[in-house]
Amino acid sequence: MAKYLMSVWGPDSDYEKEHYGYASQEEMMASFEATGKFNEKLQQEGYFVFADGLDAAKTATVVDGQGDKPIITDGPYAEAKEYMAGFWIIDVPDLDVALKLAAEASAACLGKVEVRPMQTGPEA
Amino acid sequence: MVASLAKRFGDLDIAEDAAAEAFTVAVERWPLDGIPPNPGAWLTTTANRKAIDRIRRESKRDDKQKEAVAMHDDTPHEPLGAIEDDRLRLLFTCCHPALAPEARVALTLRMVGGLTVPEIAKAFLVQETTMGQRITRAKNKIKAAHIPYRVPEAADLPERVSGVLAVLFLVFNEGYLSSGDHENSVRGDLTAEAIRLTRLVRALLPDDGEVAGLLALMLLIEARRTARVSATGELVRLDEQDRGSWDLALIAEGHALVRERLAAVANGGSRPGRYQILAAINAVHTSVRDARDTDWSQIVALYDQMLRVDASPIVRLNRAIAVAELDGPEVALAEIDRHLGSSLDDYHAFHATRADLLRRLGRSGESRAAYDRAIELAENAAEVALLTRRRDQLGR
Structure with missing residues (x-):
């Protein structure tokens, strides 16, 4: 088995919009429901490790503890057009399974999904 | 061999290196010891041992490789x-x-x-x-x-x-x-x-239609390879090729594959995809000894079928070339000027086709301009040579 991060990205301004960047209230609710179902399926199949949505990047804080005293800075690590808005961690046999799940995740959450392997090796 | 090693050890580098080492050992030992009774098996076994040695040496033993070592140490040679x-x-x-x-x-x-x-x-x-x-x-x-x-x-x-x-x-x-x-x-x-x-x-x-189609397509194109470029390094178009220099064995094999697919489709198999249709078009071209005998109506019909699979401008352009033979250059020119001018303006074959059609219609000035543009865009030396000669042969 191998672990992957599946992440969804979007502009931070989406958080201030009426439907968080979705076209309508109905679309948003339908997407939440589809995502919930997808998560249940992941759990049933034993692939689920963790999943959640993230709050806006402007609520983030960066800490640099490499010096004598930690330096605390308001805001995300780097300025970007789009930030990670939510993610799953899955544990699956290989990339083909991960890509299939990512396609389902993308259709459910209405966004592109990045699939990135974790550096830890497979657990056989 | 690299393929089977890669599968066993889950690592392309180890597989490649082990295969190379096994060949090196063979080169050193076979002249002294004699060639083993089954050289393929010998190489595979040796490469397996080398791969295992390397994994041990580097103690790169994640679980999968440990498992591979356990399972495949001194395994007998696999069948082909x-x-x-x-x-x-x-x-x-x-x-x-x-x-x-x-x-x-x-x-x-x-x-x-x-x-x-x-x-x-x-x-x-x-x-x-x-x-x-x-x-x-x-x-x-x-x-x-x-x-x-x-x-x-x-x-x-x-x-x-x-x-x-x-x-x-x-x-x-x-x-x-x-x-x-x-x-x-x-x-x-x-x-x-x-x-x-x-x-x-x-x-x-063996039952995949598109695999057969692609193989047929490649064989029918490859069969004409030597006829495609003249002794002076100029591209020779299909209608001017010396058909006597085509490779008849490759053509026969390509035709057999196309017939096999036609029969399969006729017997209710899945509809032909792009490679099968392109192979059929090439089969029509290669089934006559004289370019003038080409069945252009069949070729246009096949391009119509192709458009249903892939309605791209390049397919339309190729269809228009066939239409020129069937209905005349004027019809073909009208078709490409109406539909393709904007999408294929950067494609050399579009301008080369227009140049040829305009030349056949006696519109030398426009033809020359189209040849100029085609030469500017073409990258292949043989094609540039052909286009340049055609342009220079235009009357004023």
Whole structure:
């Protein structure tokens, strides 16, 4: 088995919009429901490790503890057009399974999904 | 051999190195000890031992490799079928959609085709270091992202096979389209390599219509390769080729495959895809000894079928070329000017086709301008030579 991060990205301004960047209230609710179902399926199949949505990047804080005293800075690590808005961690046999799940995740959450392997090796 | 080692050890580098070491040992020992009774088995066994040695040496023992060592230490030689299956798995891995298209082509030639990095770099006109990095990056991704060594499940197979065929056709075209560039003979070898790999896929998936179609298409194009460029290095169009120099054996094999597919489709098989239709078009062209006997109505009908699979401007352009033979250059010119001027303005074949049609209509001035534009855009030396001569032969 191998672990992957599946992440969804979007502009931070989406958080201030009426439907968080979705076209309508109905679309948003339908997407939440589809995502919930997808998560249940992941759990049933034993692939689920963790999943959640993230709050806006402007609520983030960066800490640099490499010096004598930690330096605390308001805001995300780097300025970007789009930030990670939510993610799953899955544990699956290989990339083909991960890509299939990512396609389902993308259709459910209405966004592109990045699939990135974790550096830890497979657990056989 | 690299394919079967890669499957066992889950690591392309170990597989490649072990295979190379086994050959080195063979070169050193066989002249002294004599050639073993089964050289293939000897090499595979030796390579397996080398791979295991290397894993032990580097103590790179993650679980999968430990398992591989445990399972495969001193395993008996596998039958040929299993090795071929391994090659197929490796081919699917090299053509995995998670890899960049240019990396798929390079990796396939390196790992399945056995070409060296300098050869591949030369064929694709890029620096050796660039090509080396491209291949290394792709191998690293296969390992890090756990791209499996596996023939895809039945549900995914059609799409994945079509990905493999796209890579093989790219390899073929890279060789074929460069066949007028005499300075670069390695590129020509790519057609042979593409045919060899497509034969392999065909042997493993004999019932796949598009695999048969692509093989037929390649054979029918390859059969005309020597006739395609003149002694002076100029491209020779189909209607002016010396048909006596076509390779009749390749044509016969291509025709047999096309007939096999026609029969399969007639018996209720799945509808033909692009490669089968293109193969059929090439079969029509190669079934007459004189270009004037070409059945253009059948070719136009096949392009109509092709448009239903792929309604791209390039297919429309090729259809128009056939229409010119059937209904005259004026009809064809009207068609391409009406539909294709905006989408194909940067494509040399669009301007070359217009130039030819205008020439046949006696519109020399416009024809000359179109030849100029085609020459400006064409990259192949043999094609530029043909276009230049045609332009210079225009009357004022």
